[in-house]
Amino acid sequence: MSQDFGRELPHAHTQTVHRKPTRYLVVIDAGGYVVARLFLDTREQVGEFDAATEEVAQMTTGLVADKGAEGAEWDRALEGHSASERHDAQVYTLDL
Structure with a gap:
């Protein structure tokens, strides 16, 4: 008879x-x-995905975006983007 009957x-x-x-x-x-x-x-990046997904629409429902991410606080986080891309960016502050 086995001694390992049952679940762990x-x-x-x-x-x-x-x-x-x-x-x-x-x-x-x-x-x-x-x-x-x-x-x-x-301003440490923890994720990146296609902005056309339904999740983006759900996360931003009822929020108003700040236009542009040109401040010094975004320099390091968005260093791979051009000045025009940063100017046209939409920044949402998510509820905690």
Whole structure:
């Protein structure tokens, strides 16, 4: 007779540090392709995807975008974008 009958007990839960919540959503042209980039409050990028997705529409419902990401706080985060792309960018501050 087998001694391994039944299911294994679940492992004990370990507390881990959670990632900070995303604070900014930047919709910006990237060489003819519009992307949505997600940033922490420190302007560290944590995600990038096609801005035409339904998720972007859901995240921005009821929010008003700031026009342009030309401030010094965006210099490092958006250094790969031209000045005109940064000028036309839409910056959404997400609710926490």
